[in-house]
Each structure stands twice: as structure tokens, then as C-alpha cells.
Amino acid sequence: MHAGVVERDAGRVQVLPLLEEERVLRRLRVVEGPTGLGDPDAGEVIAVVDVETTGFDPDEDAVIELAVRRIRHDADGVVTRIGRLWSWREDPGRPIPQEVSRLTSLSDDDVRGRSIDTVLATSLLADARWILAHNANFDLRFVERRLPELGAPGWACSMSEVDWPAHGFDGRKLGHLLSQCGWFHDAHSAGSDVDAVIALMRHGMPDGRPALAHLLENANDDVWRVRAVGARISLKGLLKRRGYRWDPDGRVWHRTIAERDREREREWLAERIYHPGVNPFAAEPEWDRMAWGRRHA
Known part of the structure; x- marks a missing residue:
């Protein structure tokens, strides 16, 4: 049995789930x-x-x-x-x-x-x-x-x-x-x-x-830091929504990627950031493998 609310509709009886009204912390x-x-x-x-x-x-x-x-x-x-x-x-x-x-x-x-x-x-x-x-x-x-x-x-x-x-x-x-x-x-x-x-x-x-x-x-997964080198300024909103952060010293958008997500990220960058129709003069992204435990440094 589950607690619920009884509702009568056109002669039928339904037991509706009881929504949480309170939460105790x-x-x-x-x-x-x-x-x-x-x-x-x-x-x-x-x-x-x-x-x-x-x-x-x-x-x-x-x-x-x-x-x-x-x-x-x-x-x-x-x-x-x-x-x-x-x-x-x-x-x-x-x-x-x-x-x-x-x-x-x-x-x-x-x-x-x-x-x-x-x-x-x-x-x-x-x-x-x-x-x-x-x-x-x-x-x-x-x-x-x-x-x-x-x-x-x-x-x-x-x-x-x-x-x-x-x-x-x-x-x-x-x-x-x-x-x-x-x-x-x-x-x-x-x-x-x-x-x-x-x-x-x-x-x-x-x-x-x-x-x-x-x-x-x-x-414990291997991780990579990818830098979107040469990304157009007009794409900064797209990069930010993707999880990239701006490095003011290196003047580049960057993100940390798990090994299992690297191929998917490479495809996204090729399609959305480096496609010739988007940026015909763009460079390639840079990938750096990061040592265990230092991905946050």
C-alpha cells in the first residue's frame, strides 16, 4: 500500500500518489x-x-x-x-x-x-x-x-x-x-x-x-586539458555553455576532459569551433595530458 489521495471522478475511485509537502532536515x-x-x-x-x-x-x-x-x-x-x-x-x-x-x-x-x-x-x-x-x-x-x-x-x-x-x-x-x-x-x-x-x-x-x-x-581516470586555440571571439558564449573557462594569461578558452570523453569533445570542437564554415583560419586545439591528482592545479 502506498499513501495517497482518494479522488472520485464520474463514479470511479482513484488513489493518487501523495506528493511530498514537507521535508525534514x-x-x-x-x-x-x-x-x-x-x-x-x-x-x-x-x-x-x-x-x-x-x-x-x-x-x-x-x-x-x-x-x-x-x-x-x-x-x-x-x-x-x-x-x-x-x-x-x-x-x-x-x-x-x-x-x-x-x-x-x-x-x-x-x-x-x-x-x-x-x-x-x-x-x-x-x-x-x-x-x-x-x-x-x-x-x-x-x-x-x-x-x-x-x-x-x-x-x-x-x-x-x-x-x-x-x-x-x-x-x-x-x-x-x-x-x-x-x-x-x-x-x-x-x-x-x-x-x-x-x-x-x-x-x-x-x-x-x-x-x-x-x-x-x-x-583515477586519465584527464586532458584542451585549449581552444584560435577560437573566434563570437563563439565565447558557446564555449562557456560547454564548460570552457577563460584563461586571461594565456588568452585562451580551456576545459578539462576525461579520457572517455576525449573523442566526443574532439568531434564537437571540429564541428562547432574549427569547421571551415565557422572559422576558416582557425588553428587546431591543443591537448595536454594531466598527471593524476593535479588536474585542479
């Missing part, structure tokens, strides 16, 4: 220790990271909050152990912009005289198999600049390396994904965002596997 709470699934002392350790910053440019802006929590997972992507949450605030040496304070709830008083434990933070990340962040393109640039001794570890992205829409999710933003799993959290708090990523990675997808299993498959 619960505050996310991540518990440290073994998860009760699998061997908590086996498998690989990854570090989940989030930063809050004074802006978007790692050359000009500064980290004001860094959070790290290490987790262990097995070969099937099941999280078997959750480590301690480490979180630091740091004084940027200048006033925090008002819009950043409104977004993060961090004031100048909250960070005054405080600093990140550089040695400990570097150790926590360097000892992990790889680093995970939601929108790794952003976090990687700030973390590696703030922790120069970290080197160039492998990174994965929970936003781009899980095909959320294909699994029935709407969008890719962290808070929105989390709400679709039935939770809410204190968005734009580094520690809370780290826990939100862990919760998403543990979430069971329609195929019965956790989201982390899907991320591991995608993160």
Missing part, C-alpha cells in the same frame, strides 16, 4: 572514530580540507580559516574511520572585507593575533594518500601557497568528480547537495564544510554504493 553531526563499517585500521587515509579566505586571488588574498579532518576508507569507497577535526583561524594582517564577514561570520576580532599551525597542518596533509575538497580548484591554490612545504600532493574534487545530476541530484553546490541528503550545516565555516563533504562522501547513491566510490573511479 536534520543538523549534520559527524562523529569521530570508527564508523562501524569495515576494518577501521585498513585502507587508505585521505585528508578533507576547506578554507575561508579574504577573496578569490591567492596572490592577493589570504586564508583566514583552515580546517582538516582525515578519514580512512576501504577499496569500495566505504568510510571506515573518521579522525579528529583540526581547525585554525589566522589574522590576515588587514581588515576582513565586509562581504566576507557577512558570508563567513568571521570578524577582525575573531582572527586577531591568531595563526595556523603550519607544521601540524602540513604534516596532516602530507601524510594522507591524497587531499579532498569541494571545489578543489579554489582550495588547492590557497592551501599550497599558505603551506609551501606541502609540495604538490594529489587532489580530488567532490564537486566535479562525482556526477551528481546523473544520480538524481539538483546542482553541485555543497549546501544544496547536503540538503538533498536530509541535512543542514553552518555553511561557510571551514570545519562545518569539511564535515559536509564527509557526509556527502558517505551518502548512498541509487546504485547502492557510497558517493566516495564514484569519486574514486573518476579521480
